[in-house]
Amino acid sequence: MAAGPVNVYDNAIKFLMNGTLDLDSNTIKLALFASSMTVDLVNHDTFSDITGEIANGNGYITGGYTLTTKALTAITNGVKFSSDNVVWDAAGGSIPAWRYGVFYAVGTLNGIVNPLIAYFVGDSTPADVPSTTDGNSLQITCPTDGWFDIVRV
Numbered sequence: 133m134a135a136g137p138v139n140v141y142d143n144a145i146k147f148l149m150n151g152t153l154d155l156d157s158n159t160i161k162l163a164l165f166a167s168s169m170t171v172d173l174v175n176h177d178t179f180s181d182i183t184g185e186i187a188n189g190n191g192y193i194t195g196g197y198t199l200t201t202k203a204l205t206a207i208t209n210g211v212k213f214s215s216d217n218v219v220w221d222a223a224g225g226s227i228p229a230w231r232y233g234v235f236y237a238v239g240t241l242n243g244i245v246n247p248l249i250a251y252f253v254g255d256s257t258p259a260d261v262p263s264t265t266d267g268n269s270l271q272i273t274c275p276t277d278g279w280f281d282i283v284r285v
Contacts, residue, residue, distance in 0.1 A: 136258075138235075138280040140250045143177035148282070152242040153249070155204055155213050159238040160249065162218050162272065163196030164230040167260055171232070171251065179236045179246035190225035190266070196234075210283030218272040226263040227270050230254060235279065250280055 147153035169184035176182055188194040199215040220227055235249040254261040254272075264270040 136253045136256055138250045138252045139171075139173060140280055140282075141176060141248045142174050144247065144249045145282075147177075147237075147241070147244065147247050150242070152244055153237055153247055155202060155249075158241065160199045160202060160215070161196040161236055161238055162199060163234050163236065164192065164254075165232040165234055166229070167231040169232050169234075177248055178244060179234075179248060181248070182234065184232075186228040186230050190227055191220045191222045191264075191270075192227045195238075196236075198238075199235075205278065207277075207281055207283070209285075210281050212278030212281035214274050214278035217274055220264070220270045222264045222266050222268050222270065224266065226265045229260040229263045231258060231260050233272060 144153065148155070163179075164186045165182065166184045166186055169182055172181075185194060186192060197218045197220065199218070201216040203214050204211050205214065231254055232251050233254055234251045237247050237249060239246070241247060
């Protein structure tokens with residue numbers, strides 16, 4: 133499964149520009165949220181601003197998956213952010229259905245606790261991505277063009 137278009141939170145741009153957020157060195161996680169999550173790209177800036185994370189257990193851990201092999205790669209007029217794919221293995225039951233994937237940085241960065249970076253809708257309908265049954269893997273594939281990019285016009 134590949135992530136849908138990724139939308140960067142307004143404050144994430146500010147955090148990148150003022151040095152609060154460093155995609156190379158900060159711990160970045162991807163967490164999954166149910167359809168009850170309210171998307172507000174302007175007013176939400178920290179992980180605690182959003183609710184509706186799917187339940188802990190059966191292979192999913194509250195707080196999400198820590199991205200590995202993060203990379204910032206030059207592209208025409210900008211840079212793209214990518215990492216290894218994200219995989220959760222359902223065990224002992226199903227990983228619940230979800231709708232949104234949310235990227236955020238872990239920790240207190242320049243006084244900002246767990247700043248939000250970006251989100252995507254897991255299904256293009258949009259509809260919930262069905263639960264992942266016991267013994268199966270939920271994989272979210274980092275697109276070839278990266279999770280997201282920042283370019284100048």
